[in-house]
Amino acid sequence: MKKLLLLSIVLLQYMSFAQEEHAWVYLSDKENVASSIANPISILTQSAIDRKSAHNIPIDERDVPVNENYITQIKNQTGITVMAKSKWFNAVYVIGLELDIIALEALDFVEYIDFADKSLNADSRVAMFSNKFEIEETLVDFTYGSSQNQIEMIGVDHLHFSDYTGEGIIIAVLDSGFPNVNTMAAFQHLRDNGDLLGGYDFVDRNENVYEFTANEHGTRVLSNMAGFIQDEFVGTAPDASYYLFRTEDTFSEMPVEESYWVEAAERADSLGVHIINSSLGYRVFDNANYNYTPSDMNGNTTFITKGANIANEKGILVVNSAGNSGASSWQTVGAPADASGVFSIGAVDFEGNYAPFSSQGTAIQPTQKPDVVARGAAAAVVNSSNEIINNNGTSFSSPIMAGGIASLWQALPNASHEDIKLYVRMSASQFNTPDFFLGYGIPNLELAREIGLSLSEEQFVRFKVFPNPVTDILNIQIPTSTEATNLKIYNVLGKLVLEKTITKSEIRLDVSSMASGVYMMSFTSDKGSKTFKLIKS
Known part of the structure; x- marks a missing residue:
């Protein structure tokens, strides 16, 4: 026995x-770390070098x-x-x-x-399939021009009217494949303008991203940004340029897909990409031993989340769907949307109400999640047969927002990716009262543009704030002492760090306790408001 x-x-x-x-x-x-950094053109494209230089992003060993x-x-x-x-x-x-x-x-x-x-793993050494997309076809009779509601909801129409349509902004789309994008009429405008820059399939290791890979999710996602059908459908950034990367294997669910995603993000960085849109999320796998738990969605655990944070450090604005788990037991925003450096997008319906499937933020996440929301319930998309249909999912609120951000960034070319994220948050409907359902709310990207333009002014008319950058004492001079002015200072994540009512024409404000970094100062009175950037040394 x-x-x-x-x-x-x-x-x-x-x-x-x-x-x-x-x-x-x-x-x-x-190998050759010092020489590669000294000669960056050997490891990066000139576009990538220029983007990093413009926003003071260092080239370091991670680029080798x-x-x-x-x-x-x-x-x-x-x-x-x-x-x-x-x-x-x-x-x-x-x-x-x-x-x-x-x-x-x-x-x-x-x-x-x-x-x-x-x-x-050494420190402890002595399947369940997850549908990340959860596409649900919704039968809706259009009573307005297909994408009109989702564009107007976030104020992109005003940007388009001013001829800001994403021109000059490069977007990498990380998804499951893009069948028929090379032939569909909805992307003829993209091809004719030379804005379809190429792509790569990191799953099958080839350049054919246009084959049908059991799913047309990527094609529908791309349509929300780049699609154009005359008088019927317009994406939020029809004149941006696009790289298409397949990182999702629809035939299985394994952690290797996180590595494909990071590889694609690295490729995007080396190509000078400004924005990544990723309508993907990772929670559970075919092998249950690899599964994550909601507590792992803490912004610093999963491989893909850590990779997304590096992408942000490299100056890329990473936009990611929050997930479709709001009505399930999981409920929580997934990876990599849990990353503090990722701009995570939840979903609302056509009236701007919370969509019950949209994943929710939690207190364990280091920053407010989701960041903002856009239409994801019955969102208009174009399928691989060139048909305008409606789909549910944060998979579509994410590209709607990413394209809108591209159009905004074209309007504010000197802004950094962190500036752009802050302007969008500040423009949102519940910026002062964020929650775990809508985050900061529904942005108004035209207002975000106005905020960005006002922040570019170093001095107000008859209003002075100095020195800037500041170390300890900030001097503020306002034009009148007869009216109370409310001062609020926010960090780059949109968190209120200081609030004060000013009743004198001149004050000295002690900011020595504030951490070094970039802040936004907002002054509001009965006569109006003004916002600008403050740098704390």
């Missing part, structure tokens, strides 16, 4: 090691590619398949038997291994 029991234990251990596992393998160093010799050595190890790589994390994503993956630790350039099944 003891022998049989021992044999059973051995067989169970063997079976556990014989199961194919997924893991990230982090590497110790890179992974050592290909290390990757080759890993590929040559027994039983190992390399699926993806990340220069930002200096890591590769591998699939193999647990013992074969553990054996990689013997390579002197392997720093550490992080299994997707966290119970297998």
